[in-house]
Amino acid sequence: xxxxxxxxxxxxxxxxxxxxxxxxxxxxxxxxxxxxxxxxxxxxxxxxxxxxxxxxxxxxxxxxxxxxxxxxxxxxxxxxxxxxxxxxxxxxxxxxxxxxxxxxxxxxxxxxxxxxxxxxx
Amino acid sequence: xxxxxxxxxxxxxxxxxxxxxxxxxxxxxxxxxxxxxxxxxxxxxxxxxxxxxxxxxxxxxxxxxxxxxxxxxxxxxxxxxxxxxxxxxxxxxxxxxxxxxxxxxxx
Numbered sequence: 421x422x423x424x425x426x427x428x429x430x431x432x433x434x435x436x437x438x439x440x441x442x443x444x445x446x447x448x449x450x451x452x453x454x455x456x457x458x459x460x461x462x463x464x465x466x467x468x469x470x471x472x473x474x475x476x477x478x479x480x481x482x483x484x485x486x487x488x489x490x491x492x493x494x495x496x497x498x499x500x501x502x503x504x505x506x507x508x509x510x511x512x513x514x515x516x517x518x519x520x521x522x523x524x525x526x527x528x529x530x531x532x533x534x535x536x537x538x539x540x541x
Numbered sequence: 542x543x544x545x546x547x548x549x550x551x552x553x554x555x556x557x558x559x560x561x562x563x564x565x566x567x568x569x570x571x572x573x574x575x576x577x578x579x580x581x582x583x584x585x586x587x588x589x590x591x592x593x594x595x596x597x598x599x600x601x602x603x604x605x606x607x608x609x610x611x612x613x614x615x616x617x618x619x620x621x622x623x624x625x626x627x628x629x630x631x632x633x634x635x636x637x638x639x640x641x642x643x644x645x646x647x648x
Contacts, residue, residue: 479635520590529587
């Protein structure tokens, strides 16, 4: 059974950093690209970042480029999202998603339960 | 960035009825479109990928069609658990983008 468990969310002030983690199990982790999708309160969905199965390719939405960094540790079956210079508009539930392929198949076929990041002074 | 426009914004139907949801893209996607269901307080669930392929475990009452810029999600006979929010999403270009959603509510 595929399971994705996010952690690391919380309440932070603007300008600080936070690192989200997503521990995966139930599939061959290194064979699949992974992504982070966020949903602001009461709003729609936004793909924030993705990383290929090998970790050699990374992708970012313009809204987070230069501030967020995605990485993965295939030995630990974990994907990370390092979020720097957080802004109020980054407030959202952040979902970890497994994609359907090793790269560029940007459909989330399994999702974690989400972790809430609140950026407020 | 590719813009996806879903219609209608809200669809009011009764259990047992047929639901037809639409998604229009600002440029051709070939078949690279998915549909998701999201219930309150839950993560999205993949229903359909590449326009017409049902994801693992998705009931046969869900079907998708279309190509290019116009796509449709059809639910043949609504069950009580189908009343939720539905999103389309394209993977033709990075970044993947979602439509604004269609809320399927009980009439």
